[in-house]
Amino acid sequence: MAQLTEEKLAHIADQSRLYIADDEVASLLDDLNDTISYTEKITKIDTDHVKATTNGNQLTNVLREDIPVKWEERDAALEHAPEHDGAHFKVPTIMD
Amino acid sequence: MSLHKYSINQLEEMLDKKEISAQELTDMSVKQIKAVDNDIQAFLTVTEEEALKNAKAVDEGQATGKSLAGIPVSIKDNIVTKGTRTTCASKMLENFTDPLYDATIVEKLNEAGAVSVGKVNLDEFAMGSTTETSAFQKTKNPWNTDHVPGGSSGGSAASVAAGEVIFSIGSDTGGSIRQPAAFCGVTGMKPTYGLVSRYGLVPMAPSLDQAGPITRTVADNARVLQAIAGHDVNDATSSKQAVPDYSASLKEDVKGLKIAVPKQFMTDMISEEVREAVNNAVKVFESLGVVCEEVDMPNVAYAESAYYIISSAESASAMARYDSVRYGHRAESAESMIDMYKQSRTEGFGKEVKRRIMLGTAMLSGEWNEAYFRKAQKVRTIITNEFKQTLSEYDLILGPTTAQEAFKLNETPDKQVTQMNDRLTTSVNLAGVPGLSVPAGFTKSGLPLGIQLIGNHFDESTVYRAGYTFEQATGYTEKLPTIGGSEQ
Numbered sequence: 001m002a003q004l005t006e007e008k009l010a011h012i013a014d015q016s017r018l019y020i021a022d023d024e025v026a027s028l029l030d031d032l033n034d035t036i037s038y039t040e041k042i043t044k045i046d047t048d049h050v051k052a053t054t055n056g057n058q059l060t061n062v063l064r065e066d067i068p069v070k071w072e073e074r075d076a077a078l079e080h081a082p083e084h085d086g087a088h089f090k091v092p093t094i095m096d
Numbered sequence: 097m098s099l100h101k102y103s104i105n106q107l108e109e110m111l112d113k114k115e116i117s118a119q120e121l122t123d124m125s126v127k128q129i130k131a132v133d134n135d136i137q138a139f140l141t142v143t144e145e146e147a148l149k150n151a152k153a154v155d156e157g158q159a160t161g162k163s164l165a166g167i168p169v170s171i172k173d174n175i176v177t178k179g180t181r182t183t184c185a186s187k188m189l190e191n192f193t194d195p196l197y198d199a200t201i202v203e204k205l206n207e208a209g210a211v212s213v214g215k216v217n218l219d220e221f222a223m224g225s226t227t228e229t230s231a232f233q234k235t236k237n238p239w240n241t242d243h244v245p246g247g248s249s250g251g252s253a254a255s256v257a258a259g260e261v262i263f264s265i266g267s268d269t270g271g272s273i274r275q276p277a278a279f280c281g282v283t284g285m286k287p288t289y290g291l292v293s294r295y296g297l298v299p300m301a302p303s304l305d306q307a308g309p310i311t312r313t314v315a316d317n318a319r320v321l322q323a324i325a326g327h328d329v330n331d332a333t334s335s336k337q338a339v340p341d342y343s344a345s346l347k348e349d350v351k352g353l354k355i356a357v358p359k360q361f362m363t364d365m366i367s368e369e370v371r372e373a374v375n376n377a378v379k380v381f382e383s384l385g386v387v388c389e390e391v392d393m394p395n396v397a398y399a400e401s402a403y404y405i406i407s408s409a410e411s412a413s414a415m416a417r418y419d420s421v422r423y424g425h426r427a428e429s430a431e432s433m434i435d436m437y438k439q440s441r442t443e444g445f446g447k448e449v450k451r452r453i454m455l456g457t458a459m460l461s462g463e464w465n466e467a468y469f470r471k472a473q474k475v476r477t478i479i480t481n482e483f484k485q486t487l488s489e490y491d492l493i494l495g496p497t498t499a500q501e502a503f504k505l506n507e508t509p510d511k512q513v514t515q516m517n518d519r520l521t522t523s524v525n526l527a528g529v530p531g532l533s534v535p536a537g538f539t540k541s542g543l544p545l546g547i548q549l550i551g552n553h554f555d556e557s558t559v560y561r562a563g564y565t566f567e568q569a570t571g572y573t574e575k576l577p578t579i580g581g582s583e584q
């Protein structure tokens with residue numbers, strides 16, 4: 001039975017871009033592993049030759065004509081950014 | 097007069113005859129919010145001024161002949177509204193004051209003349225089934241404020257049940273319209289996937305998400321769905337199928353319809369009172385000439401497992417957009433770009449959202465991708481085929497909406513009950529078919545119960561017809577909670 005280990009949880013948290021406090025690790029592991037164990041029962045179902053359902057319905061590539069629309073809310077949208085200089089989003093240093 | 101007992105049909109007539117104005121209706125809605133919302137806590141934002149302005153426009157004839165002219169509505173706060181704060185009940189979006197555009201649903205409501213009085217509470221990013229994971233407040237059940245309203249559209253259901261609005265728009269990824277509707281004694285429809293545009297509905301699990309109406313009565317529900325359904329060029333999963341006239345089919349005879357009751361919906365986890373409500377519904381339908389039969393849908397027993405995997409995986413991906421670069425909460429002390437992402441997301445998201453992101457990331461990672469995520473998608477196909485097969489032999493599927501009555505506030509619900517609840521509702525999202533929760537009685541303690549009617553893809557008409565007939569035959573919708581202002 002697949003289970004998360006402390007090490008794998010740390011990796012998952014890193015990929016999820018989240019920190020986990022030391023005192024949360026044990027209970028989070030229990031909680032997640034509990035759900036993972038519960039979902040194990042689907043492994044019993046024979047899915048050979050079954051196609052995966054990846055969308056909510058069978059529609060694929062519903063295309064529309066590409067019509068340019070002028071959007072004049074740039075300044076207002078920038079105001080949502082935690083930090084900006086009036087033309088760009090500002091973020092902490094990416095490289096030294 | 098309180099809004100409680102009026103249907104949209106009645107209000108339309110009163111507005112036409114000038115017995116009441118849209119401004120008076122809006123005023124009643126706002127007054128009821130002021131009178132009861134300190135207790136109910138359904139609203140995150142009340143837009144009184146704008147509502148009165150829009151109501152005035154209706155009175156001045158700008159919405160004459162429109163299907164929802166002057167009708168007060170609340171909107172779940174994960175649906176974007178131009179000029180009105182949209183938070184998803186998350187600290188992450190606490191200061192997201194103006195999404196700059198309206199969701200297509202909101203545009204359609206505006207076109208139909210509906211008057212929005214504000215945005216209502218939900219579980220954070222719609223992840224939960226009690227509305228308790230909201231970062232801001234806990235909504236109470238209007239029938240008994242020691243209980244939850246359900247979730248995640250708990251604010252929507254509570255605002256309708258408490259007579260604060262005539263209807264609300266919720267969203268349903270795994271039961272989030274139907275379960276709170278059942279807990280609050282109102283009517284909630286999760287439409288066929290693709291019937292209602294998702295443009296502007298903040299995604300939780302995009303292949304499962306669908307918005308829909310929460311109303312007091314079935315006839316109201318059909319009217320609201322009529323106004324919001326239909327193709328939208330801005331949603332690539334939006335159906336082009338013609339939308340039928342739902343109200344027209346309500347009163348058609350149900351005699352001769354065939355309804356299936358799956359064994360897997362009626363396990364030992366279903367409380368005695370809920371079981372009785374379903375059995376009673378079967379008797380009601382049979383007395384009207386409907387054939388009801390128990391059926392076996394063995395793969396439905398795997399629905400909640402497949403749902404936990406698929407929904408958390410899709411959520412992990414959908415939540416990746418909250419990077420605190422373009423909008424959203426940003427931690428103050430970040431030292432680098434990655435540290436900024438991590439600190440901001442750790443501070444901005446609540447416990448349940450983080451839990452699901454990590455579960456979903458695990459399900460998508462390495463070998464687990466094939467073993468869990470891909471496997472669950474295949475199981476989804478099998479479950480969908482089982483629904484299609486059953487619905488090729490029967491017109492509808494009937495079951496409980498929930499395994500028992502509304503949970504108590506601040507109490508962690510029993511895990512097995514939650515799993516059963518999830519089976520009843522998530523299976524419908526996995527299959528993409530429509531599901532309607534209709535009031536079906538009360539517990540001895542006075543809490544409402546609901547039954548769920550499930551139909552074939554795009555056959556909302558038959559679902560509504562059966563729901564309406566059941567409602568008319570039983571009258572459960574007539575009883576109202578005694579919370580401030582309702583006239584019994």
